[in-house]
Amino acid sequence: MKVAVYQARSYDRTYFDRYNRRFGHQLHYIDSHLDSDTLVLGKGAEALCIFVNSPVDRALLQQLREGGVKMLALRSAGFNHVDIKAANQLGILVANVPGYSPYAVAEHATALLLSLIRKINRAQARVREGNFALDGLMGYDLHGKTVGVVGTGKIGTVFTRIMHGFGCELLGCDPQENPECRALGMRYTSLETLCRNSEIISLHCPLLPTTTRLIDKKMLSEMRDGVCLINTSRGAVVDTPAIIQALKSGKLGYLGIDVYEEEDSLFFEDHSDTVLGDDVFARLLTFNNVLVTGHQGYFTHEAICNIAQTTLQNVAEFESHGQCSNALSVD
Numbered sequence: 001m002k003v004a005v006y007q008a009r010s011y012d013r014t015y016f017d018r019y020n021r022r023f024g025h026q027l028h029y030i031d032s033h034l035d036s037d038t039l040v041l042g043k044g045a046e047a048l049c050i051f052v053n054s055p056v057d058r059a060l061l062q063q064l065r066e067g068g069v070k071m072l073a074l075r076s077a078g079f080n081h082v083d084i085k086a087a088n089q090l091g092i093l094v095a096n097v098p099g100y101s102p103y104a105v106a107e108h109a110t111a112l113l114l115s116l117i118r119k120i121n122r123a124q125a126r127v128r129e130g131n132f133a134l135d136g137l138m139g140y141d142l143h144g145k146t147v148g149v150v151g152t153g154k155i156g157t158v159f160t161r162i163m164h165g166f167g168c169e170l171l172g173c174d175p176q177e178n179p180e181c182r183a184l185g186m187r188y189t190s191l192e193t194l195c196r197n198s199e200i201i202s203l204h205c206p207l208l209p210t211t212t213r214l215i216d217k218k219m220l221s222e223m224r225d226g227v228c229l230i231n232t233s234r235g236a237v238v239d240t241p242a243i244i245q246a247l248k249s250g251k252l253g254y255l256g257i258d259v260y261e262e263e264d265s266l267f268f269e270d271h272s273d274t275v276l277g278d279d280v281f282a283r284l285l286t287f288n289n290v291l292v293t294g295h296q297g298y299f300t301h302e303a304i305c306n307i308a309q310t311t312l313q314n315v316a317e318f319e320s321h322g323q324c325s326n327a328l329s330v331d
Contacts, residue, residue: 004042112256148198151205
């Protein structure tokens, strides 16, 4: 099957070419992300392969159908950037890559957490300047701290296991309680109770209508002063202007994020020679207790291997059977 792979970076091409030897798809690589202007670059492809920062709404899906596209192969587990209901109605199959590596994201969340509470990023900057003074670099032990985990699916469960290994007290919030997390000593509570009692809060929930801006001004007010907040889920799970106010007031002691609500126009591109036009994001970067990475939590060798293999397998299943085990649908 001819597949147009949008926003194909060098690492995408390397791994897709490697694993495509087994499938034999006709891969057409495109540097740009998918939109109404770049759709023509994938002309003739029955399947389009896209990443998380290519929003696909009903209007664009209609254009895809008119152009003969039958499948959207997502190189991600998340699918909030695609109007799945509209795709189902238009007869375009959408498939994702579930569970490509929960370890990658959970370990990245842990890296953000440790870097912040031990002030590793600030220490590194000092050492590079020849300053080895320890003033202002005192951190705190992770052992014995209460960690709140919002969302205890695959990634949240791996993160919970890591925190259990550090000897943390564990609180969880999820509509579906996870027996594995409970076996590790996690106590499930309401979000309000979790916020009031946690010294560290890590977000691992999907972006749904019920989780959009889940962490807002009200929920921030429930948190302990100086709390550490980590978000490796989706940017819109937090209210960023409210987060900035909480940082200014000292309510938030540390913030580590790998996602941002308006990341589509920022992440995965080199903007080093331009002035950032996003004032909210620029304000976040002014705080020395904030650590930002550009959606690299998933970016490990193991994860990219799994993404390439599963994506190509999804296309092969669709080509052979007109269906796919990882197809997405909504009622």
